[in-house]
Amino acid sequence: MTSITLRVNGKQVTASVEPRLLLVELLRENLHLTGTHVGCDTSQCGACTVFVDGASMKSCTMLAVEADGREVTTIEGIAAKDGTLHPMQAAFKECHGLQCGFCTPGMVISSIDLLKRKKDPSEHEIREWLEGNICRCTGYHGIVKAVQHCAKNGGAGAVGDATKKESTNA
Amino acid sequence: MENFVFHTPKTVADAVSTRKGTSGGKFLAGGQSLIPVLKLDLAQPTDLVSLAGLKKELSYIKVEGDELVIGALTTHADVAGSDVVKKIIPSLAVLASGIGDAQVRNRGTIGGSVAHADPAADYPAAILALDATIKTDRRTIKADDFFKAMFETALEDGELITEVRFKKPEKAGYLKFNNPASKYAIVGVYVAKYGPNVRVGVTGAATVAFRLPDFEAALAKSFDPKVLDGIKVSEEDLVNERDAKADYRAQMVTVFAKRAVEAAH
Ligand SMILES: Cc1cc2nc3c(=O)[nH]c(=O)nc-3n(C[C@H](O)[C@H](O)[C@H](O)COP(=O)(O)OP(=O)(O)OC[C@H]3O[C@@H](n4cnc5c(N)ncnc54)[C@H](O)[C@@H]3O)c2cc1C
Ligand code: FES
Ligand code: FES
Numbered sequence: 001m002t003s004i005t006l007r008v009n010g011k012q013v014t015a016s017v018e019p020r021l022l023l024v025e026l027l028r029e030n031l032h033l034t035g036t037h038v039g040c041d042t043s044q045c046g047a048c049t050v051f052v053d054g055a056s057m058k059s060c061t062m063l064a065v066e067a068d069g070r071e072v073t074t075i076e077g078i079a080a081k082d083g084t085l086h087p088m089q090a091a092f093k094e095c096h097g098l099q100c101g102f103c104t105p106g107m108v109i110s111s112i113d114l115l116k117r118k119k120d121p122s123e124h125e126i127r128e129w130l131e132g133n134i135c136r137c138t139g140y141h142g143i144v145k146a147v148q149h150c151a152k153n154g155g156a157g158a159v160g161d162a163t164k165k166e167s168t169n170a
Numbered sequence: 171m172e173n174f175v176f177h178t179p180k181t182v183a184d185a186v187s188t189r190k191g192t193s194g195g196k197f198l199a200g201g202q203s204l205i206p207v208l209k210l211d212l213a214q215p216t217d218l219v220s221l222a223g224l225k226k227e228l229s230y231i232k233v234e235g236d237e238l239v240i241g242a243l244t245t246h247a248d249v250a251g252s253d254v255v256k257k258i259i260p261s262l263a264v265l266a267s268g269i270g271d272a273q274v275r276n277r278g279t280i281g282g283s284v285a286h287a288d289p290a291a292d293y294p295a296a297i298l299a300l301d302a303t304i305k306t307d308r309r310t311i312k313a314d315d316f317f318k319a320m321f322e323t324a325l326e327d328g329e330l331i332t333e334v335r336f337k338k339p340e341k342a343g344y345l346k347f348n349n350p351a352s353k354y355a356i357v358g359v360y361v362a363k364y365g366p367n368v369r370v371g372v373t374g375a376a377t378v379a380f381r382l383p384d385f386e387a388a389l390a391k392s393f394d395p396k397v398l399d400g401i402k403v404s405e406e407d408l409v410n411e412r413d414a415k416a417d418y419r420a421q422m423v424t425v426f427a428k429r430a431v432e433a434a435h
Contacts, residue, residue: 002176019176019218020208043206044351046273055247055276061205062277065176066198066222110272131353132271 004068008033009077017064024048024059026067027074035075035105039134046133049106050074056113058132075105078112087157088112088150097146099137107133111147115156123148172214180223182332186307189328192217197330199243199282202274221281221330228281228332233258236338242281242331250275259300260435261342261360265292268346270353281331284316287323287378289409290354294379295344298371299360300336307332320377339364343434345426346374349413356414357422361385361430363393370427375419376407385427395428 001016008031015030027033027050038060039047048060051073059072078086088108091097098104107130114121114129121129126147127140135143150156175192179185189195195217198204207213221228221243228243231252238258240249249255250267269275269283269292283293284304296302297313304311307330316324325331339362346358355374362369368389373379388397403423408416 018173020171020173022205022209041209043202043209043274046271049273056273057276058273060209061201061273063176063198063201063205063218066201066220113272129272132273 002065002068004065006067006069007071009073015064019063019065021064022060023050023052023062023064023067023072026064027059027072033074033076037102037105039102039106039136044132044134045103046106046110046130047103049109049133051109051113054116056110073109075108078108086112087154088115088146091146091150091153092143095146095149096142097139098142099135099139103133103135103137107135107143111143111150112156114147115151119155120151121147171208171211174215175217177217177219178223179219179221182224182227182307182330185219185221185224186328186330189217189219189330192219195219195328197221197285199279199285200245200277201282202270202278203282203286203288231255233338234335238262238336238338240280240334240336242284242333243279244281246270246275246278246280246283247272249280258338259336259342261344261362261433262296262300262336265296265344265360268292268348268353280334284334285323285325285331287317287321288354289320289377289379290349290356290374292344292346292355292358292373295355295358295360295371295373296336297334298379298381299342299344299362299369300339300371301362301364301369302337303335304331305333305335306330314381317378322378337364341434343430343432345430345433347422347426357419357426359423359426359430361389361427361434363389363434366390368393372423372427374409375423376409380407382423382427389431393431393434395431398424398428398431 005014037047039045043061050059177188179188196215198218199221228241230241246266246269255263302313342362344360346355357375358373360371368386370382370385403420405416405420408419410416
């Protein structure tokens with residue numbers, strides 16, 4: 001077992017893990033942050049996408065030990081402290097960007113990452129960027145509209161409040 | 171996934187000696203090829219030697235003389251977004267921006283891609299066409315000596331790639347016909363012009379990336395897509411699979427080589 005310490009949604013987390021534990025398993029099974037989903041075994045669906053040090057990554061294709069000392073933000077960490085939805089979450093709601101909701105956490109994280117890099121992407125750029133996120137309900141139309149809506153209405157803004165300092169032990 | 175011992179060296183020397191001390195260890199860079207392999211239990215390394223601690227030492231993009239020099243731990247996203255790459259070898263930025271998807275590009279590294287030598291990976295075509303040299307902890311390997319077979323390279327057990335050096339071409343272009351789900355190349359062709367010489371690197375079509383001397387000779391005479399029309403690509407060594415048969419891949423090599431010439435700048 002290896003001891004790791006990381007920040008998850010602004011809280012410091014210390015855990016003792018087997019090196020083979022995936023980051024997504026740490027999040028879902030040890031920390032009960034089940035908003036991050038697992039949709040495949042082949043690193044292709046993007047349902048498990050989270051931010052690690054501000055960049056979107058597939059948490060099923062990263063070891064928990066690799067997140068030692070780093071800052072992880074999941075879908076649970078992007079809304080404001082008072083529960084107000086993140087602008088991207090609000091846009092998905094507004095534009096029917098979700099059907100069953102399985103792909104949504106990954107879609108939302110990836111879309112925020114896109115708007116952080118490009119303020120006003122074209123439809124083509126949005127579709128290209130979301131290449132790594134598969135929606136099995138195939139509701140891409142609403143998803144693309146949601147990203148455009150968010151871009152037009154003030155952008156993706158800040159993510160969560162990663163400034164809170166609390167500790168939990170997993 | 172089987173368990174393994176996880177190591178976190180901080181320097182190249184430390185990584186190489188740590189790896190040497192293991193019975194069946196592997197380096198772990200971006201993990202975008204290795205972790206899927208481990209998840210499917212296709213490999214059971216005793217140890218993983220993480221290269222994350224070497225990021226400061228081995229993540230860089232710079233120009234030295236007529237060479238573009240990229241550190242082994244530079245991610246695909248960094249290459250795709252680099253102004254230096256866009257200026258010196260724009261087709262290489264295009265190549266990097268077409269690898270997998272955004273999440274994969276945020277983690278996958280050039281060193282990992284080259285070491286892994288996936289027959290459908292993009293970088294091998296660039297290594298061959300851009301006459302690259304691969305620097306390791308112990309020596310320098312020329313492009314033409316590097317790729318040996320499917321997932322097999324000239325690297326010795328425990329040898330660490332530290333940087334890849336590409337020769338700046340007069341102009342070059344890369345285009346691939348990709349699998350729509352994974353983005354891996356069914357056929358990818360990189361064409362690069364160096365004064366009177368032309369180099370053509372092909373990936374995806376066979377079990378290992380290769381050059382096309384007939385195309386190179388014809389393009390050296392005249393850098394015009396039309397000169398490729400009459401040249402037949404042998405199907406013999408090409409991959410013959412359900413999604414793309416060998417005869418189809420052979421045709422696609424010509425089609426994409428012509429488009430790469432057209433796109434070259
Ligand atoms: C969904 C998906 C789609 C993808 N699509 C594409 C695509 O379209 N085109 C493409 O080219 N690739 C694609 N890839 C692969 C991706 O580019 C990988 O990042 C790359 O092949 C491996 O780099 P890595 O840093 O992730 O290496 P790792 O997975 O960490 O390592 C791969 C191998 O290289 C060895 N290694 C790593 N670094 C070094 C080094 N510096 N020296 C010596 N050995 C080393 C490791 O021991 C291991 O054996 C895709 C991957 C995924 C998951
Ligand atoms: S669960 Fe991570 S990509 Fe599918
Ligand atoms: S909304 Fe059902 S998978 Fe996308």
